[in-house]
Amino acid sequence: MTTTDHSQMMKQWQFTKSGSPRDVLTMVEVPIPTTCADDEVLVQISHVSLNSAFAHRLIAYYGVFDPVGAFMGRPGVPEKDFSGIICDLRGANVTEFNIGDRVFGIGPTSFREIAQGVLCEYALVKRDHIVKVPDNISLKDAACFPITGFTAYCFLVEKAKLKKGDKVFINGGSGAVGVMAVQLARTIVGPTGLVVATCSPMKNDIVRNLGADEIIDYTSHVLPDFLREHYGSRPFDVIFDTVGSDHALYSNSPNYLTPSGSTVWLVTKRILQLLSAMVVPVYLGGVPRRHIFESLTPTSSRMVAMAKLVEEGSMKAVIDSTYKFTDVLDAYDRMMSRKVTGKVVIEVNDLDR
Template structure:
């Protein structure tokens, strides 16, 4: 079977290769089960339709120590859709899924580390609890690919911010995968009376306004420190123009350290990560140190802090409640997955190049089997 595999970390064009002899996925052993075995659960075999790439894939490929995996090789990608080929149920109860069902899937990182089995392969077997049905109203399975990692991260950021109707919100990195979801979810929380200012490239202005933003700040017109100065000038001089909350999907440390001039004292600065210019191990380590510093940094300004609450989003795996709720919102038209580009099965390296550029507007997809199976 064909799959993209790697057995060491490093530059992905050197380590990630297309295998034509990857083992076909299998189900767990049939009952009876040993007394020491974990409680059995339903598994499904899926023909993968599309895979959505995420920054977490770049971290895993280039900087995460490979010894964290329990397998000698691994297939990346935690975000994919597909069609159920077979169902394995350890009990006589009615299975969750049946053959032919279209599903949206996102196994958690610990599952990938223990099995080495991600979405960049023609077929995958995994526990059914990591998948939900494609809502019938969604016209194409492609339209749902990439929903969960981005939407669940944005959902956590919105939750940490405790958004309420009528609030003013600044969203940084608004045209990226998480950012496009954050704009939509924030609008749902603050309602029509709220106000969203989005920071993104000017070329994505119409896209972000169409998702629910009221105003766009083009960061390319305010390079480096001038962006923080511009935000302070535009929104810091009058109290009613300051933001109630800031959702930073990009991870800008300079904007956090300057936020006291345009974020209300009661506001929360919610970050999805800390941004650095590469995915090297050293930069990953620096990111961890910065997160620790921000978390422990005194909130009191006279002790050197910003005087504002800083929270980091930790999305190790989507909950069943999140997956069900967000897929329902997708089906109701309250959420949409913005797709930057779609790449062929043999073009994974090029797709990763686009993702790594940091300028993708929405999700970068890989067509595995496509709509057929």
């Protein structure tokens, strides 16, 4: 553990109770952290990008996700995705980074730290959760990738083993994870493969320009029926679901997914159906298709692999809008408007300049 003696203050957005961001978030002054565990670095934050899960789940239901913290009135700090510059207090075990390195990464992910985020001017972060920003990428763009690019990489490449020539279906192609998944899938499957994605009609052109060959308007079709009708004769190798609202997408998947294919679920709103899908064997009526649903841990090697794809241009930042650090409440209003495509970015202290 390293300790530095300074008493400077920083600004931080906090919440201590459940509610909508506009009702519960406040900006306060707190001391810049002065201790650093051996596997941590202190980062001066340049940009933070918002994740819908924070507004819709963690802040909205703080008492459910962190009952002890909420009961004790321990302040939560929103968001996990950041870019910035390593500025101080390197832990003794950190040898792969130096003060002044431009980095991007993911804030604390342990269950105990679920409500500890990075919407502040300085943050302590684990060395395994960060990676150097490629020279050809700005800090603003870099803040868009940590969770979304990492998620698309881990599930499509590591877990589903998507490959050249494959056919892939991405449900929610206009969301923050979806825009990364569409781009990465396009790169991996190449011109002989097929990328099909859903989105609402006004986002059709954006998703097509990111690399989707075919777009499905989810607002005017019953998805499992549409997929059976149009893709039953050319079934997918991978289904990547970022929406999780319709278990029928999985239970009907034998109609449009190859027998060796995989479905990836990032989220489910039908947890009991999901659990039964995972445990019921095929001979008892289970769905005869592979099913991937898990929480991923950031590691150095995964972060490096994600950063390489970013450097090569396999995933580009899709920025919906940018807000000043003082305008975070407006940024959350925008993110919750459902008009967003890609990322809402907060300029905490633009260190690109």
